[in-house]
Amino acid sequence: MKKYISLFIISTVLLFFVSCNSTRHLGSNQYMLTKNVVKVTDLRDDRLDDLYYLVRPVPNKKFIDVFPFKTWLYSTFQPTVDTLTGEVIKDTKFKKWARGYGEAPVLLDSAQISYSVEQLKIELRNKGYFNAEVTPEVHYRKKNKLASVTYYVQANSPYYVQNIKYDIDILRYRRLILQDTNNSELKSGNIYDATQLLREKDRIINSIRDKGYYHVPNNIVYFIIDTIQKENANNAKKLVDIEIKVDLSRITDTTIFEKMMYRYKFNNIYIYTNYDPSLNYATEPMDTITFIRSKKDPTRYFFITPQSVRKTKKNGDYKFFRDYRYRTLSDVMYTKKEVSYARSNISRSYKRLNDLRNFRTINIECEEVKSKLDTVAKIGYLNSIYRLSRNKIHSFAAEADVRSDKTNIMLSYSNKNIFKGAEYFNINGYFGMDILFKKTNKFIIYSNNAEAGGEISLDFPRLFIFRKTQNIESLRYNTQIRVGTHWQRAASLYQRLILNSAFVYNWTPTYQINHSLAPIDISIVKIDKYKGFDELISRYSTAFRKKYEENVLVTFKYIFNYNVALPDKRNSFSLRIRLESSGLTVCAVNALLSKSTKPLNSWKFFGLNYATYEMTDIDLRYYHKVNKKNSLAARFNFGVGIPLFNSTVMPFEKSFYLGGANSMRAWQFRTLGPGSYYSSERNERSGDVKLEMNLEYRGTIYKFIKYGVFADVGNIWLIKRDVNMKNAEFQFNRFYKELACAAGAGLRLDFNFFIIRLDIAFPIYDPNDPEGERWVNKLDLKKLYIPLAIGYAF
Known part of the structure; x- marks a missing residue:
């Protein structure tokens, strides 16, 4: 106990010394600012939790939030100065380095306090608190020349949105906007929030552009806010009306006005598959290949490659170098000819190209084709220009999962474009050990379990068989084929070898949802039992001993993932559901085709027993952001496996x-x-x-x-x-x-x-x-x- 008291006293004295030393060079009316605090005194609103970050100036940072170490460095290693002339008499390189690494004390500033008060009031008004009051209070520790400021916020009653009106003078846009009001973020009864107005403005502009109106300036949409000086039946609620104006009053350029009336369609597509921003594309010699997908697609795809990146033969002649199969890229470009211009098509193309995992940067721009402008029908055309900067195709990686109970080391090689169709090839190998603590008179670390294995996988950027499904809006997908092996040694008891192969579909309809379906996943389990193992487990039940038998798993798997951040952006949760069904298909085939009258538990698959079971595993996680530095996390995990028909126990690998x-x-x-x-x-x-x-x-x-x-x-x-x-x-x-x-x-x-x-x-x-x-x-x-x-x- 005395040790802890001594440590506390030493820490307190050190803190006092550091704080005093940081302010010893300050003038008589100068104070070092140590802390800003914002306190909302009359209500609780999560949207106001970040008001602290608007306050200026920001105090000096402290080591482990206690010691202003950098400020102490800066103040301690000041040069020797003549008190009369102010000239530097003596300075050293070390002192200069210390001052450069350190920080000058942040001083209390009345002008900054006034500025902070105004910034807080602006933010409060933006959050609907139009009558908020902010009162700063300075706390001095004159002896140490330290000060802190507390900003007391009385938010008062917020204003609620009552009526939302639309005033749209542009006839071409009126129907488009009114048909899309269900997607509006502005809702009657909500607290007024200026950030919602900005998002609503972007939503309206984008909804117009998605209907083909390419030349829509942002300033045609603005808002008129009308605070209503009346009270509701409870004599408490303050109300505000919002009028959404869409007109041409802020457009001064007549050429822009004319272009606003044109609906645009996509035209041809120009693709730079190996784009290098350091090259001068105006003077660089290019090779251009024209590609046409089919008669149903009138788009012309122009694949452009700088000659400087082509391969050369020994005699100096150029040999054309094709980065990708043309259909691979054209399949994921949705700005096709005669399709009405929509930002969503550009976004979808960007997402699908990004899913190929082949490009470091993706830039998609539109260029107006002036020669195809139809002034009578008010229709224009846009060429799409795709600038794709490639990732490194080959990569090697080494990973280590180091834990006190289990350690794994993995080496892997991947090729992101092995067959020129953005196929992702990966081969990896790993080795690991279980690390256990044997309790005797001392803790002794030892390892008696080891595992090793590897896997080869090949991902294709398409869904085999389900070709038409790939045209569904916003769907992201791939097909994976993999084979692998896993070896495990359990002390001096047994060795287990598992051979696995699987065929998997992965698809993502939205950013929040992901599906993985393996219609067939086969594992063959072989066990080599060491001498004495059977005798050791003979004391256990027959069901327990069956966990260590050789078997085959013919499995159907489905995994559902759902990740979502709630609207308040402070809370999020994820849900993962895994379903497995093993052996039922084989059971059905055996029952239909086999003429044998043998019981179910004697059926074989390639000479081995096959496991039949149903299993589900549910993992639910919730995260709450308390503030920028602290959070709360929770997890609920439930799983159950039921052996069926041919099996009396769950396989050890699935337990x-x-x-x-x-x-x-x-x-x-x-x-x-x-x-x-x-x-x-x-x-x-x-x-x-x-x-x-x-x-x-x-x-x-x-x-x-x-x-x-x-x-x-x-x-x-x-x-x-x-x-x-x-x-x-x-x-x-x-x-x-x-x-x-x-x-x-x-x-x-x-x-x-x-x-x-x-x-x-x-x-x-x-x-x-x-x-x-x-x-x-x-x-x-x-x-x-x-x-x-x-x-x-x-």
Whole structure:
């Protein structure tokens, strides 16, 4: 206890010294600004949480939000100055470096306070608080020459939108705008918000342009705001009317007025597949290839390549170098000839080109074809110009997933355009080990499990078979074929080899939703049991022993992902649902074609037993942004697998497990559960039912140094009763009593591109301990678990 008191006293004295030293060169009427605070005194509105960032000046940054280290450096290493003349008498390179690295103290400034008050009032008016009052209050610590400012905000009652009117003088645009009002962000009854007006203006302009009106200036749309000085029945609510004006009163150029009346169509397409902004395309010799897709598509596609990027033969003659198959790119360009101009077509083309993963930058512009301007029908044409700067086609990568319970190293090679059709080829290999802590009189790190494997995959930027589906608006898609192998060694017990192949469709109808469908996914599991393994597991039930048999999995898989940020932009959530059905197709074929009267559990697939089961796994995550530096994260995960027909247990590869750096962090990898089954032996724990809930508060200490405080609750269970594993099966009348509980805290080093996470977790309730010993009444250092990992747990 004395050590902690001494540390507190030393820290306090150091803080006092640093603060005083930072201000010793200030004048008699100068004060160093240490903090700005904005307090809204009369209401709670999440939209006002960021008012603090409008206040000026911004105080000096502090190391771990406590010590103004850079200011101390700047003030401490000032040059020696003649007090009479002000001339520098002595200075050194080190002092100059220290001042350059440091920061001059930010001073209290009355003019900046007045400016901040006005900025706060402007922002409050923009948020609907037209009668807000802002009162600054300066707090001085004259002895230390320090000051802080608190801005007290009395927002008063906000104004609510009552009536929304449209006044549209341009007849060509009137119907288009009125037909699209359902998509308006402005709603009667909402609090007035100026940012909504700006978004509404952009929406109206874009809706007109999407109907072919290419030359629509932004200034034809503006708003008239009318505050209504009357009260509602409750004598409290203040109201505002909004009139949306669309007219030509702000257009002074007659040529623009004429072009506004023309509806435009797309014409031909010009494509620079290897665009280099450093080249002078006005003088650079070019090769141009004209491509026509089909008779149904009248568009002419001009593929333009600078001669300087072509390959050459040994004799010096040029050989034309084609970057891509022409159909690959033309298939994802939606600015086709005779199609009415719409920004949405350009956006869709951009998205689909970006999905090819071949281009570093994509620039799409339109150029008017003046020779095709029809002045009678008021129709014009636009050529589309695509400037595509390529990514590196070949790439090598090395990744490491380092955790305190499991470590993996992966090497991979990828080719983004292997067959000139933007096919994405990837081959990878990995090696990993489970890292376990053996408890004796000391903690000893050892590894008795290892795994290795690799995978070859090929992604095609189209959906095989479903050709017509690819024309659906905004749909993004690809087809993947992959084969792989996975080898695992479990101590001195057995080796497992898994051969896998799959055919997968992936499609994304919106930014929030993603689907993945594998109509066929085949895995062959071979097991090499070491001497003594059968004897070791003979004490367990027949169902448990079947988990370690060779089998074949012929699986149908579907994965649904939904990610959405709520309108307030402070909350978001994600939902992932995984469905698997294995062996049912093979069962049906066997039942129809086989003349054998053998029972279901004796059917074979290429000489091996095949597993039949149904499985679902639901993962729901919620994130709440408390402020710019702190957030709250929660996860709910539930999964269940049911063996059917040919199988009495779930395959080991498909069983659920908990523990480790990313789930139930107070337990080591695969060591929790099932249920309240107790065993003094340490072995891999797996189950058929999983339930896990996590809650974590994430905060910032200083810049990239962050922290987390968390709680984990969960367990796994068997779906069927096992006579040799008491209380391991799921039962509704007791499962809630078998939920393990843990808590902990940790540090995170957030470098944006990756995060290093170190947690300290301890069990609060362990259902696998003997009855009467499950609640942890005191902190036992032997039960602490310290997982290290890359990235967040969820």
